[in-house]
Amino acid sequence: xxxxxxxxxxxxxxxxxxxxxxxxxxxxxxxxxxxxxxxxxxxxxxxxxxxxxxxxxxxxxxxxxxxxxxxxxxxxxxxxxxxxxxxxxxxxxxxxxxxxxxxxxxxxxxxxxxxxxxxxxxxxxxxxxxxxxxxxxxxxxxxxxxxxxxxxxxxxxxxxxxxxxxxxxxxxxxxxxxxxxxxxxxxxxxxxxxxxxxxxxxxxxxxxxxxxxxxxxxxxxxxxxxxxxxxxxxxxxxxxxxxxxxxxxxxxxxxxxxxxxxxxxxxxxxxxxxxxxxxxxxxxxxxxxxxxxxxxxxxxxxxxxxxxxxxxxxxxxxxxxxxxxxxxxxxxxxxxxxxxxxxxxxxxxxxxxxxxxxxxxxxxxxxxxxxxxxxxxxxxxxxxxxxxxxxxxxxxxxxxxxxxxxxxxxxxxxxxxxxxxxxxxxxxxxxxxxxxxxxxxxxxxxxxxxxxxxxxxxxxxxxxxxxxxxxxxxxxxxxxxxxxxxxxxxxxxxxxxxxxxxxxxxxxxxxxxxxxxxxxxxxxxxxxxxxxxxxxxxxxxxxxxxxxxxxxxxxxxxxxxxxxxxxxxxxxxxxxxxxxxxxxxxxxxxxxxxxxxxxxxxxxxxxxxxxx
Amino acid sequence: xxxxxxxxxxxxxxxxxxxxxxxxxxxxxxxxxxxxxxxxxxxxxxxxxxxxxxxxxxxxxxxxxxxxxxxxxxxxxxxxxxxxxxxxxxxxxxxxxxxxxxxxxxxxxxxxxxxxxxxxxxxxxxxxxxxxxxxxxxxxxxxxxxxxxxxxxxxxxxxxxxxxxxxxxxxxxxxxxxxxxxxxxxxxxxxxxxxxxxxxxxxxxxxxxxxxxxxxxxxxxxxxxxxxxxxxxxxxxxxxxxxxxxxxxxxxxxxxxxxxxxxxxxxxxxxxxxxxxxxxxxxxxxxxxxxxxxxxxxxxxxxxxx
Numbered sequence: 001x002x003x004x005x006x007x008x009x010x011x012x013x014x015x016x017x018x019x020x021x022x023x024x025x026x027x028x029x030x031x032x033x034x035x036x037x038x039x040x041x042x043x044x045x046x047x048x049x050x051x052x053x054x055x056x057x058x059x060x061x062x063x064x065x066x067x068x069x070x071x072x073x074x075x076x077x078x079x080x081x082x083x084x085x086x087x088x089x090x091x092x093x094x095x096x097x098x099x100x101x102x103x104x105x106x107x108x109x110x111x112x113x114x115x116x117x118x119x120x121x122x123x124x125x126x127x128x129x130x131x132x133x134x135x136x137x138x139x140x141x142x143x144x145x146x147x148x149x150x151x152x153x154x155x156x157x158x159x160x161x162x163x164x165x166x167x168x169x170x171x172x173x174x175x176x177x178x179x180x181x182x183x184x185x186x187x188x189x190x191x192x193x194x195x196x197x198x199x200x201x202x203x204x205x206x207x208x209x210x211x212x213x214x215x216x217x218x219x220x221x222x223x224x225x226x227x228x229x230x231x232x233x234x235x236x237x238x239x240x241x242x243x244x245x246x247x248x249x250x251x252x253x254x255x256x257x258x259x260x261x262x263x264x265x266x267x268x269x270x271x272x273x274x275x276x277x278x279x280x281x282x283x284x285x286x287x288x289x290x291x292x293x294x295x296x297x298x299x300x301x302x303x304x305x306x307x308x309x310x311x312x313x314x315x316x317x318x319x320x321x322x323x324x325x326x327x328x329x330x331x332x333x334x335x336x337x338x339x340x341x342x343x344x345x346x347x348x349x350x351x352x353x354x355x356x357x358x359x360x361x362x363x364x365x366x367x368x369x370x371x372x373x374x375x376x377x378x379x380x381x382x383x384x385x386x387x388x389x390x391x392x393x394x395x396x397x398x399x400x401x402x403x404x405x406x407x408x409x410x411x412x413x414x415x416x417x418x419x420x421x422x423x424x425x426x427x428x429x430x431x432x433x434x435x436x437x438x439x440x441x442x443x444x445x446x447x448x449x450x451x452x453x454x455x456x457x458x459x460x461x462x463x464x465x466x467x468x469x470x471x472x473x474x475x476x477x478x479x480x481x482x483x484x485x486x487x488x489x490x491x492x493x494x495x496x497x498x499x500x501x502x503x504x505x506x507x508x509x510x511x512x513x514x515x516x517x518x519x520x521x522x523x524x525x526x527x528x529x530x531x532x533x534x535x536x537x538x539x540x541x542x543x544x545x546x547x548x549x550x551x552x553x554x555x556x557x558x559x560x561x562x563x564x565x566x567x568x569x570x571x572x573x574x575x576x577x578x579x580x581x582x583x584x585x586x587x588x589x590x591x592x593x594x595x596x597x598x599x600x601x602x603x604x605x606x607x608x609x610x611x612x
Numbered sequence: 613x614x615x616x617x618x619x620x621x622x623x624x625x626x627x628x629x630x631x632x633x634x635x636x637x638x639x640x641x642x643x644x645x646x647x648x649x650x651x652x653x654x655x656x657x658x659x660x661x662x663x664x665x666x667x668x669x670x671x672x673x674x675x676x677x678x679x680x681x682x683x684x685x686x687x688x689x690x691x692x693x694x695x696x697x698x699x700x701x702x703x704x705x706x707x708x709x710x711x712x713x714x715x716x717x718x719x720x721x722x723x724x725x726x727x728x729x730x731x732x733x734x735x736x737x738x739x740x741x742x743x744x745x746x747x748x749x750x751x752x753x754x755x756x757x758x759x760x761x762x763x764x765x766x767x768x769x770x771x772x773x774x775x776x777x778x779x780x781x782x783x784x785x786x787x788x789x790x791x792x793x794x795x796x797x798x799x800x801x802x803x804x805x806x807x808x809x810x811x812x813x814x815x816x817x818x819x820x821x822x823x824x825x826x827x828x829x830x831x832x833x834x835x836x837x838x839x840x841x842x843x844x845x846x847x848x849x850x851x852x853x854x855x856x857x858x859x860x861x862x863x864x865x866x867x868x869x870x871x872x873x874x875x876x877x878x879x880x881x882x883x884x885x886x887x888x889x890x891x892x893x894x895x896x897x898x899x900x901x902x903x904x905x906x907x908x909x910x911x912x913x914x915x916x917x918x
Contacts, residue, residue, distance in 0.1 A: 465844050470828045472843055473835060491834045504835065509842045516846040519770025523791045529772035530793065532847045533744060540742045570742060574848035579841035582829055 036097035047084025052332030053130035060281035100263035107169030110360025117374030124258035133253035135331025142239030147420040160199035163189035167213035250454035251351035276389035338397035350450035403564025461539035464590040465573035540570025642729040646751035651716035664801035688718030723760020772850035
C-alpha cells in the first residue's frame with residue numbers, strides 16, 4: 001500500500017529541477033564522502049523505511065530500541081532503529097561509519113553503487129531480502145492496453161516517475177518486459193513519491209502525461225481500484241487504469257538490507273542473528289496478518305504491532321489500523337527462509353541476486369546514476385545455521401514447481417487481462433521448436449515468468465485459416481449454396497440468396513453467417529467445421545509442444561520455473577493476423593505462437609513455497 | 613499442384629492423422645449402436661450382426677489410445693439403460709462385461725438417440741474445447757423416427773459435431789450416406805471391425821487432395837476479406853447448447869432449402885431461382901391467408917348482392 005515518505009525528503013533534495021533533465025550522477029548528489037570506520041558503540045544503528053516489511057523489524061526489536069524480551073533482545077543484540085527514508089542521508093551515515101547498515105530496494109542500492117561500492121570497506125554485502133513489493137503500479141490513460149503500447153507510434157510516451165525512488169526499478173522492469181528502454185519513452189521525473197509533487201498529481205494535472213508510476217493509495221485515487229477505470233468523479237481521472245502492478249509483476253521490487261563489508265567480516269555472527277531474528281519475526285507477523293485477513297478478528301498482538309507501526313510512521317501516514325496499517329502489510333510479500341536461499345544461492349533463479357544485480361547496474365549505468373559498474377556481494381551464510389538460530393524449519397526451495405496451469409481463459413478476459421505479449425513464428429507443419437532457433441524467445445518467456453511471478457504465461461497457438469475457408473467455398477459449391485462463374489484465375493462467386501444474382505460482397509455477411517450457423521455447409525467430405533476443429537486441435541498441440549520445449553530448456557539450463565504459470569492455449573483460426581491470406585507469405589503470418597503475460601489471481605498459482 | 617498446395621495437403625494430413633501424443637487430437641466419440649431386432653439376422657460369414665458388432669467393439673475398444681473418450685449408446689435400453697458404456701475414458705475392466713451383456717431387441721429410434729448422443733458430446737465440449745467430437749452410427753436399417761433424424765441432423769452438424777455412418781449388411785445405401793461426413797459399408801464381420809476401427813482409432817478418411825490443380829489462394833481470391841473474417845468468427849463459435857426439441861432450428865428454412873438437408877442428393881447447383889434462403893418466411897401460410905381473404909370477400913359480395 002504505502003511507501004509513503006520513502007525517499008521523499010531525500011530525493012526532493014536530491015533531484016530538484018530534475019524534470020526530464022539530464023541525469024545527475026549519484027556521486028554528484030551526495031558530494032565527496034570520506035570513508036570512516038564504523039563507530040564503536042554498544043548499540044548499532046539500523047535504518048528503516050516506511051514499508052510493511054519493516055514492521056517485522058519493529059516486531060523483532062520490540063520497538064525502535066531493543067526490548068530485552070524481544071526476539072533481538074533474547075539473542076543478545078542491541079539496535080537503535082532510525083528513520084531512513086532520506087536515502088542520501090542513509091548513504092552518508094553508511095560511509096562515515098554512523099551505521100553499518102543500508103536499507104532500500106535493490107535498485108536504489110544500485111543507483112548508489114558507484115558511491116558505496118568503490119571502497120572495499122564499504123562494498124555492500126546484501127544480507128537479507130525482506131520482501132517483494134505488491135503495492136506499486138503503473139497507471140495509464142485510455143488507449144494503453146498492454147506494456148507493448150508504451151512504444152509510441154508517432155511520439156514518445158510520457159511517463160511520470162519519482163526520481164531515484166523504488167519506481168525507477170519498476171519502470172525499468174516494465175519497459176524491459178516489452179523489450180524497451182528509457183530511450184524509447186520520455187521519463188518525466190518528479191520530486192516526490194506521492195503528494196502534490198508526486199507522479200499521481202502530475203498525471204492528474206498535466207494531460208500530456210500518458211502514464212505514471214504510483215503507490216497503491218494514489219492508484220486507487222486515480223482509478224478507483226486495481227480492476228476499475230477512473231470515471232472522472234471524486235478525483236479519479238477518466239479512463240485511467242492499471243497497466244501493470246507488482247501484484248502480478250511480483251518479483252520486480254526487492255527490499256533488502258545491506259551491510260558494510262568491513263563490518264560484515266568483523267561481526268558475521270551478529271549479522272547472522274540479525275537476519276535470523278528478522279526471519280523469525282516475519283513468519284510470526286505474516287501469520288498474524290493472514291489470520292486477520294481471513295477472520296477479520298484482530299488479535300491483541302497484531303493490534304499492538306499495527307499500533308506500533310502507526311506511532312513510528314506517524315498518524316498522517318497511517319490514519320487507521322484496519323485499513324492503512326494492515327494494508328501496508330498486505331502490500332508486502334514477505335520472503336521466508338527458502339526465499340533467502342532461492343534469492344542468494346540458487347544460480348538458476350532469474351529473479352535472484354545475480355540477475356537483480358545485473359539489472360540494478362544496467363539501470364545505474366544506462367540511466368546515468370553511475371559511470372562504472374561496482375557490484376555487491378551476497379552473504380556466505382549457512383542457511384541451516386540461520387534456520388537453527390531462527391527456530392524455523394530448514395526447507396530447500398524448489399527449482400521446478402509442479403502444478404497445473406490456470407483454468408481456461410475466456411476470450412474477452414484474455415485480451416483485457418494481458419499485460420505484455422510477444423510472438424514467435426513457425427513454418428507450416430513445424431513440430432520441432434529447437435532451442436537453437438528459439439532460445440532467445442524461451443529466455444524471454446522464462447524471464448517473464450520469473451519477473452511476473454503473480455501472472456500466468458499463456459502460450460497461445462494460432463493456425464492459418466486458409467484451409468478452412470477453402471473448405472467453406474468447396475462445401476458451398478458442392479451443396480449449391482455458392483454459385484461460381486468464370487474461369488480459373490478469374491472466378492466470381494454468388495450466394496444463392498436474393499435470387500443468386502448478386503455477386504458476393506459485404507452486404508451478404510448476415511446471410512453467410514446464418515448459413516454457417518445453421519450448418520448449411522456441413523455434411524459433406526469438405527467440412528469447414530471439421531477443418532476448423534482440426535486447426536484448433538493443432539494449435540493447442542503446438543502450444544503444448546512449445547511449453548514442453550520451454551520446460552526442457554529450463555531443466556537443461558538449471559533455471560527455476562513454476563509450471564503452474566505456464567498455460568498452453570489453442571486459438572485455432574479464431575484470431576488470424578490476416579483473415580484471408582492471398583499468398584503463402586501472408587498465410588505464414590498467421591502461423592504463430594504468442595506468449596502473453598496475463599493477470600491472474602496470484603493465489604491460483606502453486607507458488608506458496610516458490611514465491612517466497 | 614504448386615508448393616503451397618503440397619504444403620496444405622501435408623498440413624491436412626497432419627491435421628487428420630490421429631496422434632495419441634497430443635491431447636488436443638484426442639477423439640471424443642459416441643458410438644450409436646443399433647441393437648434393434650433386425651441385428652439378430654445373420655451376416656455373410658455365419659454370424660449374427662449383433663455378435664459381429666460385439667466382437668468388433670471389444671477389439672476396437674481395447675485399442676483406444678489414452679486420452680480418447682468413448683461412449684456406446686444403444687437404440688434400445690440394455691440392462692443398465694441406454695448407455696452400454698458411458699462417455700468417458702475407457703475403463704477396460706468394465707468393457708468386456710458390458711459388451712457381453714448386449715442383446716438385440718426392439719425398434720430403431722435413431723433420431724432420438726442421435727440427440728442424446730450429441731447432447732452428451734456438447735456437454736463434454738463445454739468443458740474441453742479441444743479434440744475431435746464424433747458420432748458413429750452403426751446400423752442395419754432406416755430410422756423409425758426419420759422425421760427426428762431430419763430435424764436433428766442439421767442441428768448436430770451446425771454445432772460442428774461429425775457424423776460417420778456404417779451400414780451393416782444393408783441391401784442399399786443408408787439414407788444418411790449422402791448427408792454425413794463418411795459412409796462405410798460392412799457386409800461381413802471383418803469389414804465391420806475394419807470400419808469401426810477406421811473411425812474410432814482415428815484413421816484419416818478425408819481426401820484432401822485437390823484434383824483441379826488450382827491453388828487455395830486462387831480459390832479464395834474472389835471471396836471478400838470482410839466476409840471471410842465474418843465467416844471465420846461464425847465458424848469458430850459453434851454453440852454447445854443442447855439440440856433443440858419441438859421447434860425447428862433458428863435457420864431451418866435456410867438449412868433445409870439446400871438439398872443435402874432434405875435427404876435428397878443433388879449434384880447440380882440450383883439455377884438462379886429464389887430459394888427463399890436467408891431465413892425468409894415460408895410463402896404457403898401467406899398464400900393460404902390471401903386465399904381465405906379472397907373467398908371471404910367473394911362470399912360477402914355475394915351476400916350483399918342478395
